[in-house]
Amino acid sequence: MRRILSFILVSVMSIGTIFNTAQATEYPLPPEGSRLIGENIIYKIPDDSTMDLETIAAKYKVGFYAMLQANPGIDAWLPKPGSEIIIPHQMLLPDTKREGIVVNLTEMRLFYFPKGQNKVIVYPIGIGLQGIDTPLMTTSISQKIPNPTWTPTPSIRKRYAAQGVTLPAVWPAGPDNPMGEFALRLAYGSGTYLIHGTNADFGIGLRVSSGCIRLRPDDIKALFGKVAKGERVQIISEAIKVSVEPDGRRYVEVHEPLSKREGEDTKTLPIPLNQSVKAFSTHPNTDTALFEEQYKRRSGLPTQVGRL
Template sequence: MKRASLLSLCLFGAFSAIQLAHAAEYVLPPDGSRLIGENQTWTVRAEDKNLQAIARHFDTAAMLILEANDTIAPVPRPGTVVTIPSQMLLPDTPREGIVVNLAELRLYYFPPGKNSVQVYPIGIGQQGLETPVSVTRVSQKIPNPTWTPTVGIRARSLANGIELPPVVPAGPHNPLGRFALRLGIGHGEYLIHGTNAPDSVGLRVSSGCMRMSAPDIQALFAQVSAGTRVTIINEPVKYAVEPDGRHYIEVHRPLSQTVEEDTQRVPIQLSPALATFINQSGGDKKLIEKALNRRAGYPVAVASRKSAAVNPESVLSVQNSAEAAAMNAETGQRAITQ
């Protein structure tokens, strides 16, 4: 499956009747553990226009739903049972500030003084205009930002028949939305911001910035202070050995270098440190290889026979109603009040 290909066009569609969900917030796991959340299922309804509409309901990315369900159509038929990948491994980075994993199209925020993590879907830079991997800080908080498109952005838009003004004032038509966080990298051109195109969240369509839905950036903006640490990584593979001996690997399709590249088949290059950790951990090599090929986008148990017994994968069945909120609460997930 190609990211940001013709499939992206299928994801842009009419607005669904599903209401926007708030970000998922999870209680942090104990020391030595990185596993949070539970996968869920959703039975597609006639009014569910596309995967992007379903993704908004769970505040996740449509691309993650595509990974989890492999052969599902961008516009699934009513009655189709869809797996929602809401279980994940925390990135192997310090649990501080904002952590972005580009490969999984997710932003993690660790509120200071709280034993929790908030998880948001994001849109990131397109091919040739990638969001840079870095460790930086929030340098400025900007409410009601104006947008000054760069010379490159104006030239690319003009090539597509769109003439952009030198400055776009704050308001409902501003591509930056109502809130922006400027990062201390480059010349200040990289932002975490809202958008006036909600279906673009969860796709590779920006010029390098990270975009969020309006409710999500509002919630994050209200909590983050200038100086907050921001860690941006690009790790399609996460691996963990839990304190009880369970082994998990979470594999995402790597970010493509070209629009034509098939990210389901392109080889995944493990970092030397991760490859060593996997080899020394005692997981089942055949199960690991299977997970690396499948690329499901959620944690898969890969314990060897010598390791602790692993319970079958837990999948919650969401009944397309208010029961979803109650079930989320039971698994350590709660909505942010705005």
């Protein structure tokens, strides 16, 4: 089964406001009118390092592609010893209700707002493959499933059969199960979409699933223990987030949009601007040149674009 799964998957100075890099990244909620949380970490690759970018990303609870966006030109498989890279731990909260689970597909992050607690917990995620997109929705958790089995849908079985892989009718619970040890079923459609774990070492922060939302094993275990059946879940897709902070600083955070067709270059693919982003970009206090520069760079990092 390990072979089938592999086919399926085809020393630090911290300036961040986080509680523990070995656990999920938790941030105090910003004050009213603010959306900016956290600070980035500068990580120096040790001289004797043989770590790849995924190993570093997993250590600091960020997604693989978020690391690539923040560090253009980096060798993902063997980062140059002695070089410094950015761990993207600063971000803007999505412009939506701060309740339950909010998933922003474009940035491949899940935000959890524990009820009655003045904090947000952020998890990197894997999402649906191109053409098997994770749908936008506002729903709730309908079922909490420890030790889930996996019943591949007919379309999934057909897709893998075309690649020479015969999936079992039901994949039993256990260490080889691609859904991991915990799953949260969403009350959307016929209930086929879940937030679940994985037994793989790669794929978080990438488009890897058949439409479900995938977390690293420790992250789904932690989230599973915190959320309750019936909690709100909202899935959005915002490639551009903006914020005018209470002190007047103006930030934009731009991610590469999700491609819809094979061959699309997400570095140059047009990103539609909603009304609030348009108003932000054309405001007299926004430096238009800086805004355009960030629109083109698409680093996934909040950047100040206000006029000095």
